[in-house]
Amino acid sequence: xxxxGREDETRRRLLDxxxxxxxxKGYQAATVREITKLAKANLAAIHYHFGSKDRLYQAVLExxxxxxxxxxxxxxxxxxxxxxxxxxxxxxxxxxxxxxxxSRHAWLSRLMAREMAxxxxxxxxxxxxxxxxxxxxxxxxxxxxxGPDADPLAVARFSQSIVxxxxxxxxxxxxLTRLYPDCDPGQGGVDAVALHVVRFSLAALGCADGRDYEPxxxxxxxxxxx
Numbered sequence: 099x100x101x102x103g104r105e106d107e108t109r110r111r112l113l114d115x116x117x118x119x120x121x122x123k124g125y126q127a128a129t130v131r132e133i134t135k136l137a138k139a140n141l142a143a144i145h146y147h148f149g150s151k152d153r154l155y156q157a158v159l160e161x162x163x164x165x166x167x168x169x170x171x172x173x174x175x176x177x178x179x180x181x182x183x184x185x186x187x188x189x190x191x192x193x194x195x196x197x198x199x200x201s202r203h204a205w206l207s208r209l210m211a212r213e214m215a216x217x218x219x220x221x222x223x224x225x226x227x228x229x230x231x232x233x234x235x236x237x238x239x240x241x242x243x244x245g246p247d248a249d250p251l252a253v254a255r256f257s258q259s260i261v262x263x264x265x266x267x268x269x270x271x272x273x274l275t276r277l278y279p280d281c282d283p284g285q286g287g288v289d290a291v292a293l294h295v296v297r298f299s300l301a302a303l304g305c306a307d308g309r310d311y312e313p314x315x316x317x318x319x320x321x322x323x324x
Contacts, residue, residue, distance in 0.1 A: 109147045111137040116158045121209035125155055125218035156220055159213075162206040163228040170195045172235045174316040182242040183300065187313040189236055190264060190299075191292040197268040198288060211269065236260065243303050256303060263295045289313075 115137035119128045130144050130151050137143070148154040173180075174188040197207050213224060240256045241248045267274070267283055274283040284291060293313055300308025 105147075108137070108139050108143055112139055112143060112147060112154065113158055113161050116154050117162060117205045117209060120155060120158060121205035121212060124212050124216050125220070126216070130154075152220065155218065156223055159209070159220070159224050159228055162209070166196045166199065166206060167232070169201075170199075172232055176314065176316070180314070182239050183296070183305070183311060184314050186239050186243070186260075186299065187292060187296045187311075188316055189239060190260065190295050191288060191313075191316060193261065193264045194268060194288045194292055194295075197264060207269065233257065233261075240303070243300070243305060256299070259302070260295065260299050263298070264291075267291050267295070 112133065116128075116133045119133050119136060128151075130141065133154075134141050134143060144151065144154055148157055170192040172189045172192050173185065174192050176184055176188050180188075199206070210224075213221060236257045237253050240260070241253045244253060244256070271283060293311075296313065297309050297311050300311055302308075305311075
């Protein structure tokens with residue numbers, strides 16, 4: 099392995115270790131010592147590769163979101179020119195796949211949940227660089243479904259409601275399975291939940307026959323599962 103190859107490997111290990119530590123302990127409680135220990139790197143490695151704990155945290159979030167976007171892009175491989183309903187289904191299914199992800203970046207949803215509960219000084223950057231681009235895609239879809247005279251506040255609230263449903267079905271599942279012991283909220287897997295969220299949302303948006311919408315066939319994910 100070349101010098102650059104070793105450096106890239108160390109950087110990757112630091113990102114993965116930091117993701118695990120930050121997601122379990124939070125930004126403030128996490129220490130560079132335990133991150134480098136988990137990554138099997140020396141203490142100077144964080145300064146060399148990232149400059150500071152703060153910049154490492156930023157890099158972790160951007161890296162994880164970039165990987166999630168690569169594996170589960172909002173369009174999930176839809177053909178160009180697909181209608182708004184199909185794009186909404188793809189978006190919802192991709193979001194559910196990201197939330198359900200059990201790969202080595204599965205800590206992303208835990209880290210984001212902690213960031214929402216205990217905002218770090220990086221929250222503005224997280225929103226601008228990681229969340230805003232995908233949210234703009236969803237708002238565009240919702241605006242198209244509502245029509246040319248759509249109220250921006252309505253677009254925002256519908257978009258928030260769609261994301262909220264996805265997060266509820268996945269992140270609140272331990273509670274839901276106890277509230278509905280005879281009706282598993284995840285029954286049928288991601289496809290079934292995605293279809294329910296889309297049909298419910300289309301009906302709320304006032305789309306004709308929204309409750310009977312039939313989705314396109316989409317890939318499980320894009321890229322490898324590493």
